[in-house]
Amino acid sequence: MTTLQPTPSATPASAVDAPAGLLRVGVDIGGTRTKVVAVRDGVVLARFLRPTPRDVAVTVGPLVADVLASVLSTEHLPATDTASGVDRVGVVVPGIVDEEHQRAVWSANLGWRDLDVAAALAGHVAVPVLLGHDVRAGLLGEHLLGAAAGVDDVLFVPLGTGLAAALMTAGRVVRGSEWTGELGHVRVVPDGPECGCGRFGCLEAVAGATAVGRRWREAGREGDARTVSAAVEAGDPLAASIWTAAVEALADAFAPVVATAGTRLVLVGGGMAQAGATLLDPLRAALAERLPMPDGVAVAASGLGEWSGAVGAAHLDLGTG
Ligand SMILES: [Zn+2]
Known part of the structure; x- marks a missing residue:
């Protein structure tokens, strides 16, 4: 925990x-x-x-x-x-x-x-x-008491079974139509793996924790996303290829959002964030490659872990959580 x-x-x-x-x-x-x-x-x-x-x-x-x-x-x-x-x-x-x-x-x-x-x-x-x-509440929680404290322009993306995103600009959590946050169902790989939504090549189907584990097992291995991150650290080429595909897809999806909103911090949560530097370092590098800012953007793991949503829920009256 x-x-x-x-x-x-x-x-x-x-x-x-x-x-x-x-x-x-x-x-x-x-x-x-x-x-x-x-x-x-x-x-x-x-x-x-x-x-x-x-x-x-x-x-x-x-x-x-x-x-x-x-x-x-x-x-x-x-x-x-x-x-x-x-x-x-x-x-x-x-x-x-x-x-x-x-x-x-x-x-x-x-x-x-x-x-x-x-x-x-x-x-x-x-x-x-x-x-x-x-997820919007999770961002609010991270802003109040977690890793986004003091930062007003944040993209928060928990990578778990599903993949949704929340965006904060100028200290406000963005909420538009009911589809706000559905970044996981943006197609990033044409003809990519089938997604739970019935379409193909969605970000969630390539880079979600469940998807990473599924691709590993489809290649004949056993385990889940945690197993894959450990195998990446051990130098396993198959793990590296699945992991890199996930990181590249995340960076492809995040970069236009970051550049449009002027995001200063990309905060990653969910099960995949437990991989720590194994995820954050290549994601930081992949984002920097894609962005016009000389220093790229900060990339960090959620500070409240699985509790960010509940902490934000307790403060919904303070923001558009
Ligand atoms: Zn989908």
């Missing part, structure tokens, strides 16, 4: 701007696991995981009620905090999210379509709940 390292003595300015003293809870509902954090004044007081129920589309109300009860239990929070209750709750989900109308439009992983989350939670949760997109 990635260690979360809040820095209470150096709380970023953007976190200080939040109303002080509020107990904030963020709930990041993933395909298999739900991540929960409780935060006050930029300090993460508690964090824990729950399995995401298979029928979460109909049980999201009880799920959120249950995690709030857990947050307020002395198991997860200092006893002095349990009397005051939770002030803010944010729930973030993958897929297509319409934050403006607070509807979870579509999620293949969670099995829902056009879910009115406020209605689904009514009767289960007394605190008002804000709904957000997991």
Whole structure:
């Protein structure tokens, strides 16, 4: 598990701007696991995981009620905090999210379509709940308490089972139409591998962690993306070829976004980011080759790891998360 390292003595300015003293809870509902954090004044007081129920589309109300009860239990929070209750709750989900109308439009992983989350939670949760997109919230979390603290122009791309992106310009998370962030389904390799979306050569099908592992196994090897990164470090030519193809595809997709938005920091998250320098160094070099800026752009791994979405969820009222 990635260690979360809040820095209470150096709380970023953007976190200080939040109303002080509020107990904030963020709930990041993933395909298999739900991540929960409780935060006050930029300090993460508690964090824990729950399995995401298979029928979460109909049980999201009880799920959120249950995690709030857990947050307020002395198991997860200092006893002095349990009397005051939770002030803010944010729930973030993958897929297509319409934050403006607070509807979870579509999620293949969670099995829902056009879910009115406020209605689904009514009767289960007394605190008002804000709904957000997991990756946009992840960027917000990284900006407040993670590796993007102090940087206002950031591209955040978790590389996991799926691949979506979030962009921050001038300190604001960009949110346009419902398709915002679907970088994973941009075609980068004509006639490339089939993607889960039914099209061919999508970035996700070449450079997502699942895709990298699948290409490795299709070549007769065993393991997943983590195995491939270890094999790259050991000098395995097949691993190097799969890895390089992924890195080149990522750089091809990122460079136009970076150049258009004036991005200063590309933040990589998800399972692939655990490869550390094995991913970040070649990605930095590949981006620098493609960009007009002399020093390219900074490339770093997510600072909050798998908790970035939950941390952002707890602060959805502070930005377009
Ligand atoms: Zn696709």
